[in-house]
Amino acid sequence: MEPDIKKLFFHVLGRERFQDSPEERAVYSYDASRAQFLPDAVLFPESVQEIAAILKIAQEHRIRVIPRGAGSGITGGALPVQGGLILALNGFDQILEIDEDNLVAVVQPGVVTSRLQAAVREKGLFYPPDPASMEFSTIGGNIAENSGGMKAVKYGVTKDYVLGLEVVLPSGEIINTGSKCVKDVVGYNLTQLFVGSEGTLGVVTKALLRLLPLPEATKTMTAVFADMQAASRTVSQIIKDKVIPAAIEFLDAKALWCVEHYLQLGLPEGAGAFLLVEVDGDPDLVEKDIVKVRDICKANQALKIEIARTYEEQERLWRARRSASASMAHYGAYKKINEDIVVPRASIPEFIARVEDIADRFACPVINFGHAGDGNIHMNVLVPEPEDLERGHQAVEAVFDVTVELGGRISGEHGIGLSKRDYIDKNLSPEVQAVMKRIKAGFDPGNILNPGKMFKPE
Ligand SMILES: Cc1cc2nc3c(=O)[nH]c(=O)nc-3n(C[C@H](O)[C@H](O)[C@H](O)COP(=O)(O)OP(=O)(O)OC[C@H]3O[C@@H](n4cnc5c(N)ncnc54)[C@H](O)[C@@H]3O)c2cc1C
Numbered sequence: 001m002e003p004d005i006k007k008l009f010f011h012v013l014g015r016e017r018f019q020d021s022p023e024e025r026a027v028y029s030y031d032a033s034r035a036q037f038l039p040d041a042v043l044f045p046e047s048v049q050e051i052a053a054i055l056k057i058a059q060e061h062r063i064r065v066i067p068r069g070a071g072s073g074i075t076g077g078a079l080p081v082q083g084g085l086i087l088a089l090n091g092f093d094q095i096l097e098i099d100e101d102n103l104v105a106v107v108q109p110g111v112v113t114s115r116l117q118a119a120v121r122e123k124g125l126f127y128p129p130d131p132a133s134m135e136f137s138t139i140g141g142n143i144a145e146n147s148g149g150m151k152a153v154k155y156g157v158t159k160d161y162v163l164g165l166e167v168v169l170p171s172g173e174i175i176n177t178g179s180k181c182v183k184d185v186v187g188y189n190l191t192q193l194f195v196g197s198e199g200t201l202g203v204v205t206k207a208l209l210r211l212l213p214l215p216e217a218t219k220t221m222t223a224v225f226a227d228m229q230a231a232s233r234t235v236s237q238i239i240k241d242k243v244i245p246a247a248i249e250f251l252d253a254k255a256l257w258c259v260e261h262y263l264q265l266g267l268p269e270g271a272g273a274f275l276l277v278e279v280d281g282d283p284d285l286v287e288k289d290i291v292k293v294r295d296i297c298k299a300n301q302a303l304k305i306e307i308a309r310t311y312e313e314q315e316r317l318w319r320a321r322r323s324a325s326a327s328m329a330h331y332g333a334y335k336k337i338n339e340d341i342v343v344p345r346a347s348i349p350e351f352i353a354r355v356e357d358i359a360d361r362f363a364c365p366v367i368n369f370g371h372a373g374d375g376n377i378h379m380n381v382l383v384p385e386p387e388d389l390e391r392g393h394q395a396v397e398a399v400f401d402v403t404v405e406l407g408g409r410i411s412g413e414h415g416i417g418l419s420k421r422d423y424i425d426k427n428l429s430p431e432v433q434a435v436m437k438r439i440k441a442g443f444d445p446g447n448i449l450n451p452g453k454m455f456k457p458e
Helices: 003-013 022-027 048-060 113-121 139-145 190-194 228-240 253-263 283-299 311-322 324-331 345-362 386-405 421-426 430-443
Strands: 041-043 065-068 085-088 095-099 104-107 162-168 174-178 203-210 217-225 247-251 273-281 304-307 335-342 366-371 376-383
Touching (some): 003 048, 162 190, 217 311, 228 283, 253 366, 283 304, 324 376, 345 366, 421 430
Antiparallel strands (some): 335 376
């Protein structure tokens, strides 16, 4: 970077908070997608005014800026694919207010999701979005990706909790959208436009988040079935019987095999699918619901059912589901390509059957687990050897085609970013993409904010 331009940033941040040493650049060159691109420098702003000043300089000198939270994104959203400056927001981490009268939390974007959850829980309140990365992901990243979690089936995803935002636009203007009001229909819903915009329209610097009362009781159970058909029938029946569990998670036969090797659960003979169901709410209703769910599992020939009686047992049951990703190492593949497609939940059995065919056709095993309640499946193509990589990618594309045929979407929660931008045509028509690009150009005519994401470069 030109020394004169560097000086402009020093003027805003001082030398300490503008870092361009090779070490610092390397640390911020990757995220959980495992791709790597070196930024030109890393900036550590401490106020919204500093972020506004940074973006004004960047705008004037056509310098790219990439907002970054914890870097736990799986689709490369926080990577400087075309170089530029990383705007490190994880230090922007104050919980500014927990407003118990209005059930709203006001937070900075660098607050780690689980920290917010713990802070509101102390006051008997509940912030439901719970991505599996919540121990390290930030609220800013969650908003930018519209992250979901295990409890989406009952409580929805991040967008359902964002009431308002403070955002710095690529021009350096600071705007406030939305309000603490539950109802607010004044003008376009800009708040929701920023949610899921993957850091391409503006930098979120403050968020007003809706809270709920903490559910009084929770019950967790697991059930093992002979196959996914029986497990899926169970899920459909639970929903039809008007029980909306807080979570319904599944593991397919291969995922179950991996978890068994990892945790030695002691599975019954013939186990081919696993469900975890959690219900929460009023204690009496929770008791009734868990019995209803157990009976439905029995009616669908569950091979084994366990209901947790204590918090420790509940955690033990959850361990099986939470270990799914780590336990796949037991398959010993060269690489795993993981995607997070979503299909209408009744299509899960057909999806899994067709993915089995794809796995055979491309000779790459596929392991599925995820959110049976909302149809969001973590689908992992295992590439046996380095020379099979091309075939692995072909298998992924074939899975995307099946997803679309079943009325699904190529991402349910991880976003498009860099790794899925080449597939966006599968879900979005040229007309829809053109509208989205016009929105981007309206906010960011110079294309300085997080360029190269979501859409293929022209
Ligand atoms: C083990 C693991 C489990 C995961 N489980 C889930 C899951 O269950 N559900 C799920 O949805 N995701 C999951 N993820 C993906 C990831 O954690 C989420 O996408 C998360 O929201 C990213 O947050 P982050 O702070 O790490 O953001 P980053 O990775 O730093 O950034 C992600 C995107 O957000 C943008 N961004 C960050 N902060 C801001 C800001 N303040 N303003 C504007 N843009 C910003 C970045 O530019 C980038 O485009 C998982 C990831 C891992 C590694």
